Amino acid sequence: MASQTIPKLKSVLYCDVCTLPVEYCEFEGTLKKCKEWLKSSHPDVYDKLYGEQDLSKDLENTLNVSGTKDSNAEEQPAKLTKEEKRVEREEAKRMASKVLIKTIERTKRKRVTTVQGLDAFGIETKKAAKMLANKFATGASVTKTADKKDEIVVQGDLNYDIFDFILEKFKEVPEDNIKIVEDTKSKKKQ
Structure with a gap:
């Protein structure tokens, strides 16, 4: 029996x-x-990746063969800052988004719970609807609202259960961004 050598795993x-x-x-x-x-965290890895090579590359990029300054060197940091600003804008927009959970009364005492705004946090609504249907053993579907946004419709009055489920399963949604809208319709007195 030949001895097998186990290769070392690389740490990334x-x-x-x-x-x-x-x-x-x-x-x-x-x-x-x-x-x-x-x-700041790993100076040895930084030196390996961006050390002296980074300085020589920057020098080559800023000066062309004749020794004059290249105009592309000024444009690249501007593009980089534009991309960073775009990423920051998307992050700010995502943090300003709200997930609305509300109950709608259908016929008689039947209710459905709607969840809006999950797609703003990068959550696929179809997969989330499937997870909700499996978790609560009920029907769940994705529909379009009047303003062309996706919403999940779950059968049953599950406001607080869905709130807890979103906090548990979707960590990218902060608790402060989830809002439960109470049903304010007055019930008929018998």
């Missing part, structure tokens, strides 16, 4: 800013922040 260092491996930070829009984090 992931960036805390963009969550990619540090070798791929340049493909994300936050390279400047990634470099700052890497330099």
Whole structure:
């Protein structure tokens, strides 16, 4: 029986800013922040990736063969800042978004619960509807609202249960951004 050697596993260092491996930070829009984090947290890896090579590359990019300044060198940081601003705008928009959970009364005492705004947090509404249907053993579907946004319609009065479920399963949705709209219709007195 031949002895088999087990190869060593490589440990991969992931960036805390963009969550990619540090070798791929340049493909994300936050390279400047990634470099700052890497330099402060792992200076040896920073030197390996961006050390003296970074300085010589910057020098080559800013000066062309004749020794004059290249105009593309000024445009690249502007593009980078535009992309960083876009990422920050998307993040701010996402944090300003609300998830609305409300109950609608159908016929007699039948109720349905609607969930709106999950798609703003990057959650696929069809998958979320399937998860809700499986969790609560009820029907759930995705419909379009009047303003062309997706909403999940779940059969039953499940406001607070869905609130807890969203907090548990979808960590990217902050608790402050989930709002339960109470049904304010007055009930008939018998």
